[in-house]
Amino acid sequence: MSGPQPHRALPAELLADPEWREACRRRDFTRIFRLLRQKAGVYPSRIATLCEMTPSRVGEIMAGRRGLAHIDVIERVADGLRIPGSMLGLAHRPWEIPAREGAWERVAPPARPAESEPAAALEPGESLDGLLALADGQITRSTLAALHSSVEDYWRRDDQHGGAALRPAVVGHLHYVTQLMHATDAALRRDVQCLAAELARLAGWACFDARQFSTARTYFTQALKLAHGQDDRLSMANVLSCMSLQATYDGNPNDAVTLACKAQDAARTAGDQPLVMSMLHMREAFAHAMLRDPASCHQAIDRSRDAFDRARGYEGEAPSWVRYFDEHKLLVDTGIALARLGEASRAEPLIAEGLRREKAAQQRGRAFHAFWLASAQLQQGKLDAACRSAGLALDLTASIHSPRVAGHVQEFHRRLGPYAREAPVIAFEQRMREALG
Template identity: 75%
Template sequence: MTRPEDHRALPPELLASAEWREACRSRDFARVFRLVKIKAGIYPSRIAALCGMTPSRVGEIMAGRRALAHIDVIERVADGLRIPGAMLGLAHRPWEIPVPARTEEGLPEPVPPVSEQSQHTDPAKDLDSLLALVDAPVTRSTLTALHSSVEDYWRRDNSHGGATLRPAVVGHLRYVGQLLDSAESGLRHDLQAIAAELARLSGWAYFDARQYSTARTYFTQALKLSHGHGDRLFMANVLSCMSLLATYDGNPNDAVTLACRAQDAARGAGDQPLVMSMLHLREAFAHAVLRDARSCHQAVDRSRDQYERSRGREAEAPSWVRYFDETKLLVDTGIAYARLGEAARAEPLIAEGLRREKADQQRGRAFHAYWLASTQLQQGKLNQACTSAELALNLTTAIDSPRVSGHVQELHRRMLPYAGEAPVLAFEQRMRDSLG
């Protein structure tokens, strides 16, 4: 039986959403499980463990091939996923009985995001704070070491995914916050910049783990920190991350607004064509999700023009944007077209970008292999799509990125109309072997 400590509460915003309530009211567990995966980052294998089912059964339910009717199984799902009984037409579950300090009824206690404000509740963190008081004073060598740690985190994120980096990065952010309290005024500006970078990296790690609400919290913290020390370019960087997050979280209009606001911030910092090139493509992604072909193509054209202006000036660009090279421009342009539905135009761009990418860029290559398979599937190229999907799957098993593995599983669902075809059967077997 699932114990109360086995699983935290589902996000309050999920429990409050109309889509969730309707899925629970109608006991549409295919939709319930999909929402739990997308909005809470709980994947089918974990759903199976929490609810006392096999992964294959959960997969069949999500695919619509099986339904749940027995009340004891429905109660197991309610208990395992912490779904309030009333939402499923059940009696209140034992774990819903409120403790005296609670003032809300019917909803599980929300789990707050990790933040500095929660330090006093954890004795280990209190001890860290006390020990920080007797640490050696902050020096330029301290800043050099912190910069090196941030660079190492980004390398590891690029190679292996960001999900497992979260505890280390958030802990490092908390530590830098403690240093800020005691640092000399001459070093506070640089420390604040490092804190902003660590907050952005924390947001990115949660974004890669598909925990979008927590990611937004850290991106907001990064934006405030960069505003505090007047770095408009870094503010543009954070706003671009928030734009991408909004695109994934189903808010493409917000994504367009954030991308354009990032461009305004970058313009205020001077002539930075490489930064502007990256930001115009973020805008293109959002327009593509909105199916606004004209605006998408215009943003892509502006991105290319700015990239041409940046040639020979890469050293002038901030270090955080130098990843955006010709290969990245090529493949991101292809992804924008793919999001727009222009598969034939997107496929050669993504294929060429994937061919150029370095072998150690595993998360990026897995992501781009997924998009290549997606464009091939849109065109009915089933054999090629399955080959590209298998490449994406092979790379996904070597990294920890729920965002990418979610894409691969989404691709599998889109292959269901071809479920009896030999390439799809082979791919499904490979998925079972790799992901359970």
């Protein structure tokens, strides 16, 4: 029996229906999903599959108990259901125009892989690679040191150029280390399993940066299981923090709050780790900002700042994976949380100062932060400054491969729509064509 057929274009009668067009204009997904069922025969289970949602979430939307607000989720729904981008106030979707080499292909979300993509990495099989790994014999301390060095190199390359291009290498390393776990001396097995947990987290992060959220969740779940198997609470906290950030991007801020708080619980059981707690409180602040809960967001920001102040005099050693969270990162992330809340005038100087202090090599981070600075400036009507900041981000995107950054490009460009005839916007669009073309 053949698998499910891909979703075809929506009926022309539906696309022309005034009720449908108004629902799309308002982004009323309760009405959109109901009209799909009533007038196109697309039932909730099929909507869930096409949009990479759970059936229960689709049911809540159709019942009017839940909405969709995050741009990444709206784009995913548009692509899954083949709703023309213009109907939802989006740019033309990649499937609406013929594929060609050029600027806009660079900012379009990549095709999502089949759900079976990570299977080989998750379960060791009897492949030639696996047999050769087993034939190598027991792992040694020097092998472990070399593998840890590779992981640290992945961290640097992710920060400099984005994680999307790292996926094949990280998944291959994960497969290799998973095989080694079964041929390792008991004295080193814990270290190998902890290494596998970090590689699984990295694989999830790379997929997240590629906006392949479903696949990322599979790897994050594997990482969580491996860390839990060794009772590595700090590693568990790190994985949960990544899952919280992804939930924020995926339009699930309530889940993001829960995951951030669970990460904090895991970190507390590992002893006093003020820098880890500072980062985790900021993850919680992001989620509260998405929920438009100023009181909770400000409280989480205060807790993050207090924990960071304690970290200055901390005599222990923070885990290597959290040392990126320095003073300038605290400033920038505080500004981003405030910008998400709509407190743009407070956000702008914090993001600008953090960006000024950031190292030149941290190109993906600088691109993100430049776009957040542009967003805060645009909220205040500072069109010239916003386009200049976005121009800096465009310059940085030339050397990174991160569809998450590309998503910010698309979102910022869409928000410039009302100012399309203004000189700064015209100049920015020309610069965008030059940077991406």
